[in-house]
Amino acid sequence: MTGTTTRPTVGSLLRAWRERRGLSQLQLSLDAAVSARHVSFVETGRATPTPAMIERLAVHLDVPLRERNQLLLAAGYAPHYGEHPLDAPALRAVSDAFRTLLDAHLPYPALVLDRWWDVLDRNRATDILLDGCAEHLLEPPVNALRLTLHPQGLAPRIDNLGQWRRHLLSQLRARIDRTDDPRLRELYRELSGYPGAEDGVADAADVVVPMRLRIGAQTLSVFGIAASVLSATDVTIDELHIEAFYPADERTARMLRAGVGG
Structure with missing residues (x-):
């Protein structure tokens, strides 16, 4: 039967x-x-x-x-909103705008992410973040959240992992609440099972929670700002956003300038 x-x-x-x-x-x-x-x-x-x-x-x-x-x-109607690949001619103006923003953000790291935090594009300043990550985490499609919190990714080098983990998982929970996306729920189950806890109290001197990442003998401190297209009528564009990282202190700014320029 x-x-x-x-x-x-x-x-x-x-x-x-x-x-x-x-x-x-x-x-x-x-x-x-x-x-x-x-x-x-x-x-x-x-x-x-x-x-x-x-x-x-x-x-x-x-x-x-x-x-x-x-x-x-x-309801028996045809879908109203198109869904094009990012390299489709119809999306060229938007994809070119994203690339312009990525390049303009140098020497600081920036990425284009989709709904599931998969990396669709990035600028070369992000290379400095990836040194030491396991090769399997860098195989496309690279998931930015998995890469950050995986024990073979950035996690062992993040000094304030509890804070940053709490920040990222709260973002993921918020997007699950907004979309009810089963793929996001599965990603949350995976990431929340990684070693580490959502803990850590923000430093009283901080106005944002930075990610403090060890690069060799130095520590890079950055915070993120997200940007998206506000007038999207295509599913692909509606689900994209740029995650741009900025230095949280002058030492980090010097490190990033040296990492790209030198």
Whole structure:
């Protein structure tokens, strides 16, 4: 006997997103300017929402573009948002902009990361971070979180590993909460099983939590700033961001300038 899998309906998916965001039907209806009765009918399957209604509710539920396409498919509509590879001609302007930002950030490290923290591009300043990492962690696709927290990656050289681990895992948990992505959940299970604890109290003199990484006999101290495209209508672009690292002190700035220039 062959088992069958029941595919989720658009109503059940919308209800799950609403509950994930901690909203009642009434709160969602007020935010989206629709009746609570209609929201209820959509969730229970008594009404089939139009593509425009799905989009309206998805916007107010902060549903990412990938998952908006899934909502449309569940309702029997075609996906609205394209998903091109980063090297596709349609994305050339954006990919060129990312490359310009990577190059302009030299002599400091910067990477282009996707939704799962896989490295899609990086500038040459990142080479200084990778010395001593196991070869298998550097085989594409390189995952930035795995590379950082793996015991054969950067982790043994991070002086404040507990702080940095807590910072990275909290970012990962936040993205899981936003996307409900099973691949991210699996990544969290993997990383949280690595040796180390989420501990460490921030130094009272710090205004950000830096990553303090030993490079030879010296310690490099950097903090990150993330940037993304705010007006994306393509799934690939919507899921990309640049992680740019800046020196947290003048000694680190000198080290990075010497590491690239010398």
